[in-house]
Amino acid sequence: MIDKQVPDAATAVGDIGEGASIAVGGFGLSGNPMGLIEALHARGVGGLSIVSNNCGVDDWGLGILLGSGRIRKMTSSYVGENKEFERQFLSGELEVELTPQGTLAEKLRAGGAGIAAFFTPTGVGTQVAEGGLPQRYDGSGGVAQASAAKEVRTFMVAGREREFVLEEAIVTDYALVHAAVGDRHGNLVFNKAARNFNPLAAMAGRVCIAQVERLVEPGEIDADRVHLPGIYVHRVVEVGPGIEKRIERRTVKEA
Structure with missing residues (x-):
C-alpha cells in the first residue's frame, strides 16, 4: 500500500495481540512514541516482549505498560530511572536480557538489514x-x-x-517509533536526539508503526533529508506537534 496513513493511534496498534514482540524507539524519554504506547496500553494486551534501550520511568514511556504488568520480557541496555523495573526484575516477575548499548543498536540494525548475526x-x-x-x-x-x-x-x-x-540479530513482530515529520509513503525525519534508537527499531519490526508530529504529502520532504526510507514503515499516524514531551532528569544551575 502506497498511502500508509491510518486515522488514529488506536487503529494503528489495533492488531497487536497478546505475547507480541515489539521494538520501541527512544532513549531515556527522548523520542518515545507515547501516542502509540498509550493506545497499546488501552488495548489491554499483555505478555509483551519489548526491545528498547530502556523502559521509561514509572509513569511515562514504556513504564506505563510495565506498571500494568503487560511486559513479560525486556531486552534493553540499562534499567535507568524506573524503580518498578528494578522491583519486578529482582522479584522474579520480569525477565530482563541486558545487552551492551552499541550491541543492542547493531542487533536491531542487523535484523532490519537481513543479517542473521x-x-x-x-x-x-x-x-x-x-x-x-x-x-x-x-x-x-x-x-x-x-x-x-x-x-x-x-x-x-x-x-x-x-x-x-x-x-x-533481532527481528520483532512490530516496531513503534516517533518522528518529527513523515509523509504518506512512510519516509521519516527525526529531530535531533529523537534520532536515537527510532530508526533502528523501525528497521527491526516486521510491521513498523510510526507516529509523526507533522504529516506531509509525498515529495515535500527533500530526499537528502530523509533519515529512514518508507520501505521500512507500514503505518503512519499523525499525533500533532502539541504532544507532551518529558525530560527524564533535569539538572539546573542555581542563579
Missing part, C-alpha cells in the same frame, strides 16, 4: 560472552534463569589477533 569485541571476557548473567530472579535473591554462553572466535584485525563474540 555478527561478531563484536564488546563483551568478550565478561558474562555477556561467558554466560551466567542473571535474566530472571527467583524472588528470594537467587538466580532462576541465567544467560547462556556465546560463541567466541579469534580474528586477525589490523595485524593482530583479537577475540570477538557472536551476537544474533
Whole structure:
C-alpha cells in the first residue's frame, strides 16, 4: 500500500495481540512514541516482549505498560530511572536480557538489514560472552534463569589477533517509533536526539508503526533529508506537534 496513513493511534496498534514482540524507539524519554504506547496500553494486551534501550520511568514511556504488568520480557541496555523495573526484575516477575548499548543498536540494525548475526569485541571476557548473567530472579535473591554462553572466535584485525563474540540479530513482530515529520509513503525525519534508537527499531519490526508530529504529502520532504526510507514503515499516524514531551532528569544551575 502506497498511502500508509491510518486515522488514529488506536487503529494503528489495533492488531497487536497478546505475547507480541515489539521494538520501541527512544532513549531515556527522548523520542518515545507515547501516542502509540498509550493506545497499546488501552488495548489491554499483555505478555509483551519489548526491545528498547530502556523502559521509561514509572509513569511515562514504556513504564506505563510495565506498571500494568503487560511486559513479560525486556531486552534493553540499562534499567535507568524506573524503580518498578528494578522491583519486578529482582522479584522474579520480569525477565530482563541486558545487552551492551552499541550491541543492542547493531542487533536491531542487523535484523532490519537481513543479517542473521555478527561478531563484536564488546563483551568478550565478561558474562555477556561467558554466560551466567542473571535474566530472571527467583524472588528470594537467587538466580532462576541465567544467560547462556556465546560463541567466541579469534580474528586477525589490523595485524593482530583479537577475540570477538557472536551476537544474533533481532527481528520483532512490530516496531513503534516517533518522528518529527513523515509523509504518506512512510519516509521519516527525526529531530535531533529523537534520532536515537527510532530508526533502528523501525528497521527491526516486521510491521513498523510510526507516529509523526507533522504529516506531509509525498515529495515535500527533500530526499537528502530523509533519515529512514518508507520501505521500512507500514503505518503512519499523525499525533500533532502539541504532544507532551518529558525530560527524564533535569539538572539546573542555581542563579
